Amino acid sequence: MKMLRRFGILSRKRKVKAKSLSYVVITLLLVSIVLATIVLMVTYFYKIANEFENQNYLIEKSKSTRNFCKSDFVNDDVFLNKYSNISFLEKVAVRKSYWGVLEKIQFKVWNTKDTLKETLFLGEKRGEAISLYISDNNKQLKLGGKTMIQENIYIPNGTYGELYIPKTLNQISISKLVNKSKNKLPDVNDFFLPKSCELIDLESVREGFSNSFFSPTKKIIVNGGVLEGIKIEGNVVIESPRKLLIRSNTRLLDLLIVAPEIIFENGFSGNVQVLASKLIKLERNVTLNYPSVLYLKNDRQGSISIESGSSVLGAVISLSEKKQSDIIMEENTKVVGDLYSQGKLFFKGKMFGEMMAHELYFHTNESEHRNAATDLKIYKLPNFTHQLKLFKGKKSSSRILKCIK
Numbered sequence: 388m389k390m391l392r393r394f395g396i397l398s399r400k401r402k403v404k405a406k407s408l409s410y411v412v413i414t415l416l417l418v419s420i421v422l423a424t425i426v427l428m429v430t431y432f433y434k435i436a437n438e439f440e441n442q443n444y445l446i447e448k449s450k451s452t453r454n455f456c457k458s459d460f461v462n463d464d465v466f467l468n469k470y471s472n473i474s475f476l477e478k479v480a481v482r483k484s485y486w487g488v489l490e491k492i493q494f495k496v497w498n499t500k501d502t503l504k505e506t507l508f509l510g511e512k513r514g515e516a517i518s519l520y521i522s523d524n525n526k527q528l529k530l531g532g533k534t535m536i537q538e539n540i541y542i543p544n545g546t547y548g549e550l551y552i553p554k555t556l557n558q559i560s561i562s563k564l565v566n567k568s569k570n571k572l573p574d575v576n577d578f579f580l581p582k583s584c585e586l587i588d589l590e591s592v593r594e595g596f597s598n599s600f601f602s603p604t605k606k607i608i609v610n611g612g613v614l615e616g617i618k619i620e621g622n623v624v625i626e627s628p629r630k631l632l633i634r635s636n637t638r639l640l641d642l643l644i645v646a647p648e649i650i651f652e653n654g655f656s657g658n659v660q661v662l663a664s665k666l667i668k669l670e671r672n673v674t675l676n677y678p679s680v681l682y683l684k685n686d687r688q689g690s691i692s693i694e695s696g697s698s699v700l701g702a703v704i705s706l707s708e709k710k711q712s713d714i715i716m717e718e719n720t721k722v723v724g725d726l727y728s729q730g731k732l733f734f735k736g737k738m739f740g741e742m743m744a745h746e747l748y749f750h751t752n753e754s755e756h757r758n759a760a761t762d763l764k765i766y767k768l769p770n771f772t773h774q775l776k777l778f779k780g781k782k783s784s785s786r787i788l789k790c791i792k
Contacts, residue, residue, distance in 0.1 A: 448496045449503045452479055453787070456492040456507055485579035486600075487643050487660035488680045488702065489788070490776050493600060506600040506791040508678060510773040511783040513741075515539065516563070518765040520743040523570040524758065528747065532761035534559045541568035543758070550759045552751065572743050574779040575704055575727060578662045578682045580643065584624055589617075598622040600791065621791075630666075641791070651675075665689045672696040677723070678775060678788050680704065683712055693736070695719045702775050705730060710745050723768070725777055738765040741774075 481494040492507040518538035521528055528542045531550030534557075545567030549557050584606035587596075595618040598605050602622060609627045615634035619625070620641055627646035633639070635654040644659055648666040651673045660680040661667055666689060667681050673693075675681075677700035683691050688711040691703060698721040705712045705728045712730040716722070720736030725743075732744035742765055749759040773786040 448479070449494075449505060452481070452494050452496055453505065453507065453790075456481060456494060456509075456785075487578055487580075487662070488576060488682060488704075488775060488777065489660070489678060490785075491600070495601075504601055504792070507787050508789040508791075509785045510678070510775050510788040511781070512786055513768070513772070513774045514781070514783055516767060517541065517741050518563075518738075518767065519763075520572070520741070521568055521747065521758065522572050522745050523568045524746055526746070526758045529756065529759040530559050530761070530763060531555060531557050531759070532763075534561075534761070534763040536561045536763065536765045537563070537767040538765070539563040539566060541566045543568060550749070550756060550761055552761060555761065572727070572729060572745065573781070575706060575777055576779055578660075578680075578684065580645065580662075581624065592619065593617060595619070596623070663689070666692070668692045668694075669697040669699070670694050673698075675699045675701065677701055680775070682706075685712060687711060689713075690715060693717065693720045693722075697721075698723070700724060702777060703727070704777070713748075714744075725775065727777070734760060734763065736764075740768050 478498060479494060479496050481492065484491050486508070490509040492509055493505070495502055495504040497503070516538040517540070518536045519540040519542070521542045523543045526543060528547045529550040530547055531552055532555055540561060540563070542565065545565060547565065549559065551557070581604040584604045587605050587607060589607050589609060592607070596605075597619075598621040600622045604622050604624060606624045606626060607619070609625060609631055612627060612629055613632045613634065614625065614637050616636050618638035620639070623642040625639075625642060625644045629646070630648035630650070631644070631646040632650045633644075633652060633655060635652045637655065637657075639657040639659050641658055642660075644661045645663075647664050649661050649663045650666070650668045651670060653670045654672050656674040656676070658676040658679055660682070662682045662684070664683070664685045667683055669675070669692070671694045674697070679699055679701040681691055681699060681703045683689050683704065684706040686708055689705070689707065690713045691705055692715045693699065693703075695717045696719055700723045702725040703714060703722055704725075705714050707730050710730045712728070713733065714726070714728045714730070715733045716736040718735045721739070722736065723739040725741050726732070726738060728744040730745055731748040732742075732746070733748050733750075734742075746758045747760045749756045749761055773788060775788070
């Protein structure tokens, strides 16, 4: 009996030891899992922190580079680490070129793990506040109706007369100075097209197409004369050998359009730069967002026509050496930015910014008047707004008009 009791006691002790050992093993496993989890969490935390630090470094570096790009140090060539003694320019590439009328700056900053790229369209700070500039064509400017001009004006001989229209009361308000103009308008910068493009077929991009400004420029030729039901944006030139009609169901952003005649259908909305030699026409309720440019250039007669309800945010430019090109703006139209005409300007809309023309032109069913306008409305822009770099020889501090990342 004693032997059996001793054996039972030993057996129970062995069972307790076996259970204790299993508890120890389980505890060690739990501890190792917890420790491994902590190690993984710490490692992951440091990885995230390192990535965040790298991203923050690139963001701060891109801000510094963006400020540098607005300076006068950036020339027309590509440079890489040209200013290597400047710490923030290490691992930075900057390129300056032109996209239509807009000055384009591209840069990229990088480190061993990541790269940031940006395309900037630059404008400039507006200089003297000018609302109206009519070249001195030896004919006095006449104003009538409810005319309101909020900034300085430059006109022939520095004086204006009143235009008398039957049953029309003249209320002319010019808030600032009236000055004598010169006989020639300032010269406007050219419309620059890319020197080389890769041709792509229109049918291949019917589902939509976007091209980065860091990729080669693509060109689409529209032979049918109509562009409709498609979205195209970015580094793209659309060209037509004849008149081009752009339907309202077309979505165009940041690209260039070149054709002899270009017509935007009723209700179109987009952001484009347009170059034509004969005609640019905005039908009713067309909206061209900032910074858009209408640019007409020819040696013969041509016109820019903007119908009621339409607006352009950017610039409207008509160049003609023989002064035979016209800009016609109907009632309830709007230009925000700059309006420039080397020919006649028929203006019945509202202007926010600066208007320059060889001469204004006004007509009724009964009469026509050279260098005359009625109900002229030219409003000043807020001080924080900027101007496209339109004029040759003008030097002013650069400002960013648009940034594409």
